[in-house]
Amino acid sequence: MADALDNATYEAIDVDALTEDQARAELARLAELLDGANTAYHTEDAPVMSDAEYDALKRRNMAIEERFPAMKRGDSPTDQVGAAPAEGFGKITHAVRMMSLANAFDDEDVREFDRSVRKYLGAPGEIAYTAEPKIDGLSLSLRYELGKLVSAATRGDGQIGENVTANARTIDDIPQEIIGAPDILEVRGEVYMSHADFEALNARHAERGGKTFANPRNAAAGSLRQLDSEITRARPLKFFAYAWGEISEPLSDTQMGAIQRLAALGFQINPLAERFSEIDDLLAHYRKIESQRATLGYDIDGVVYKVDNLELQRRLGFRSTTPRWAIAHKFPAELAWTRLEAIDIQVGRTGALSPVARLTPVTVGGVVVSNATLHNEDYIKGLDSRGEEIRGGKDIRVGDWVQVYRAGDVIPKVADVDLSKRAADSTPYVFPTTCPECGSEAIREEGDAVRRCSGGLICPAQAVEKLKHLVSRGAFDIEGLGAKQVEQFYKDGWIKEPADIFDLKENFGPGKLQQLKNREGWGEKSALNLFDAIDARRDIPLAKLIFGLGIRHVGDSSANLLASHYGTWAAFEAAMTSMTIGAGEAWEDLLSIDGVGEVMATSLVTAFHQDAERESIAKLVERLRPIEAEKPKNDSPVSGKTVVFTGTLEKMTRSEAKARAEALGAKVSGSVSAKTDIVVAGPGAGSKEKKARELGIALLDEDGWLALIGDA
Numbered sequence: 237m238a239d240a241l242d243n244a245t246y247e248a249i250d251v252d253a254l255t256e257d258q259a260r261a262e263l264a265r266l267a268e269l270l271d272g273a274n275t276a277y278h279t280e281d282a283p284v285m286s287d288a289e290y291d292a293l294k295r296r297n298m299a300i301e302e303r304f305p306a307m308k309r310g311d312s313p314t315d316q317v318g319a320a321p322a323e324g325f326g327k328i329t330h331a332v333r334m335m336s337l338a339n340a341f342d343d344e345d346v347r348e349f350d351r352s353v354r355k356y357l358g359a360p361g362e363i364a365y366t367a368e369p370k371i372d373g374l375s376l377s378l379r380y381e382l383g384k385l386v387s388a389a390t391r392g393d394g395q396i397g398e399n400v401t402a403n404a405r406t407i408d409d410i411p412q413e414i415i416g417a418p419d420i421l422e423v424r425g426e427v428y429m430s431h432a433d434f435e436a437l438n439a440r441h442a443e444r445g446g447k448t449f450a451n452p453r454n455a456a457a458g459s460l461r462q463l464d465s466e467i468t469r470a471r472p473l474k475f476f477a478y479a480w481g482e483i484s485e486p487l488s489d490t491q492m493g494a495i496q497r498l499a500a501l502g503f504q505i506n507p508l509a510e511r512f513s514e515i516d517d518l519l520a521h522y523r524k525i526e527s528q529r530a531t532l533g534y535d536i537d538g539v540v541y542k543v544d545n546l547e548l549q550r551r552l553g554f555r556s557t558t559p560r561w562a563i564a565h566k567f568p569a570e571l572a573w574t575r576l577e578a579i580d581i582q583v584g585r586t587g588a589l590s591p592v593a594r595l596t597p598v599t600v601g602g603v604v605v606s607n608a609t610l611h612n613e614d615y616i617k618g619l620d621s622r623g624e625e626i627r628g629g630k631d632i633r634v635g636d637w638v639q640v641y642r643a644g645d646v647i648p649k650v651a652d653v654d655l656s657k658r659a660a661d662s663t664p665y666v667f668p669t670t671c672p673e674c675g676s677e678a679i680r681e682e683g684d685a686v687r688r689c690s691g692g693l694i695c696p697a698q699a700v701e702k703l704k705h706l707v708s709r710g711a712f713d714i715e716g717l718g719a720k721q722v723e724q725f726y727k728d729g730w731i732k733e734p735a736d737i738f739d740l741k742e743n744f745g746p747g748k749l750q751q752l753k754n755r756e757g758w759g760e761k762s763a764l765n766l767f768d769a770i771d772a773r774r775d776i777p778l779a780k781l782i783f784g785l786g787i788r789h790v791g792d793s794s795a796n797l798l799a800s801h802y803g804t805w806a807a808f809e810a811a812m813t814s815m816t817i818g819a820g821e822a823w824e825d826l827l828s829i830d831g832v833g834e835v836m837a838t839s840l841v842t843a844f845h846q847d848a849e850r851e852s853i854a855k856l857v858e859r860l861r862p863i864e865a866e867k868p869k870n871d872s873p874v875s876g877k878t879v880v881f882t883g884t885l886e887k888m889t890r891s892e893a894k895a896r897a898e899a900l901g902a903k904v905s906g907s908v909s910a911k912t913d914i915v916v917a918g919p920g921a922g923s924k925e926k927k928a929r930e931l932g933i934a935l936l937d938e939d940g941w942l943a944l945i946g947d948a
């Protein structure tokens with residue numbers, strides 16, 4: 237059991253070599269990692285991994301699911317697009333799901349895409365495709381009814397987005413009224429910011445000592461998601477239309493025709509979109525767009541190919557999150573060489589020691605890079621997580637010439653090292669075995685790629701990171717108390733642990749006020765506002781509280797699952813403190829939650845069994861009034877029931893079916909057991925249908941299910 241704790245235990249094992257238990261744990265780990273990455277990218281506009289890394293993890297997850305289909309999780313990353321919408325905006329359920337795109341990384345992937353299209357359609361002769369730039373912004377769905385703009389929503393998780401209508405109305409490229417359009421028309425496209433506007437905006441912010449944006453995509457996202465639409469108005473956002481959602485009548489019978497129709501209705505469409513019948517011509521167009529990339533004046537990160545004929549698009553349909561009729565051909569990562577000046581070690585919330593390369597600043601793809609990640613100590617040594625050589629076994633040393641790359645909107649990485657430029661007297665880097673922040677021993681458990689500080693809450697770095705996590709957007713989200721303020725207050729000794737935030741007001745004497753006032757941006761009024769904001773968060777939804785604790789492996793969607801399972805803080809806490817790892821009813825009950833695996837469960841129980849941690853949590857909760865989580869709705873015929881979908885669903889995608897079932901209060905599980913209430917079996921259902929019969933579980937076909945939930 238002990239090794240279930242290690243983040244990277246099974247990371248090192250090839251998919252083909254995983255045992256069932258390892259595969260299950262690995263799927264849990266990947267779900268957690270990808271969920272965190274999604275939230276960071278979509279909800280917080282602060283990516284934590286590169287697109288390439290993300291894609292690799294997603295592919296590994298899919299490969300494991302392919303090998304062990306029965307283990308596919310209810311919250312499988314394969315079925316997720318983006319992240320749930322951020323708090324603060326109203327929600328809009330998309331009439332037609334907003335999809336993502338599958339990726340191609342080289343010419344062969346594109347040819348394979350063409351082959352798969354032909355195969356699916358049964359070799360239909362000539363197929364034309366459109367090719368257009370993939371805009372690096374954020375997608376937006378605009379709904380027009382009788383020619384009037386009625387709503388605008390971000391993608392969110394594909395199903396439900398944020399209502400940003402007021403903000404969208406401030407964008408010049410988005411018409412408020414269109415003439416001659418179908419009665420219902422959802423126009424989809426990308427909101428982006430041009431390079432020139434981005435630079436001017438950052439210059440304005442820098443002048444005022446304000447925050448600057450890392451890149452145009454973040455600037456566009458940050459600008460569109462302003463709660464005050466007057467701020468959005470002042471930001472120069474643009475919009476390209478390239479797709480549509482619900483429509484009351486077709487726009488055209490081809491993709492190209494539909495886009496041109498959108499142009500005729502007053503939308504901006506990308507001038508580089510063209511149609512070709514030969515793959516070689518598509519690829520030539522890709523290279524042409526790539527050669528113009530630097531001078532386009534806005535960020536693009538690839539070229540999107542789409543089957544032109546809309547009837548064929550309809551026949552091809554969708555996989556769980558991506559259309560079969562389109563693919564994004566990504567541009568390769570951008571590279572540069574520079575000198576590695578130093579290696580710093582950062583200590584994270586869970587104690588992980590992460591090496592960071594400090595570089596002589598260098599421009600990589602238009603962005604000045606001075607820091608890059610070095611992952612972990614093995615990576616520096618030239619080894620991967622399996623102990624096998626990478627970069628031909630070359631290690632990385634301070635003073636080396638290193639190759640830095642960034643793929644799109646991500647943390648840059650050190651990819652390679654030039655040994656011919658290495659100084660004769662250079663010495664290998666020695667990774668610290670004590671925490672640079674608190675001096676505690678830094679331990680690397682067997683099978684873990686990461687060395688961790690064992691100091692727990694006595695480690696100031698862990699304590700600060702935990703506090704920052706607590707006040708972050710997905711957790712307590714206290715207005716006026718961001719990462720910067722937390723760091724400052726920690727340094728001042730005003731807050732040392734989460735509970736102290738809620739004692740700030742009480743402990744706040746005139747001396748402290750004076751100290752605050754001496755600092756830029758603080759006055760009596762802002763201090764009072766801060767106390768109000770803190771007070772307002774004493775009533776905290778259970779899921780946000782659980783997420784805010786910052787327990788390893790517990791991301792926001794897991795926190796939601798835990799909250800709706802236990803309902804109240806008292807029930808959750810009692811379960812966590814009373815159970816033992818690996819056995820007993822409470823343990824089984826925790827694992828019965830679809831989406832909670834052994835790795836997360838172990839991490840949770842361990843946290844509540846460490847005295848310091850448990851006391852710190854208790855002290856925090858004493859100051860709060862946790863809001864009970866909504867129990868699943870019980871007014872639907874399937875509420876509280878466990879449902880398994882198997883076989884092919886013909887009227888809806890798996891993820892639609894799952895989302896709909898969950899919206900009705902059902903729990904969707906990936907495998908049939910005695911706890912299953914209903915199995916919905918489509919054509920091609922196999923062992924699960926058989927098992928349902930054996931166990932005497934209610935068996936429905938798709939129509940039967942739709943009739944049961946009243947959707948027929």
Ligand code: IVH
Binds near residue numbers: 369375559564
């Ligand atoms: S088509 C059903 N076309 O890329 C597919 N998407 O990685 C609808 N994107 O979510 C998308 N430029 O935000 C399409 N020319 C383009 C695009 C584009 C950028 C974005 C879009 C999508 C994401 C997928």
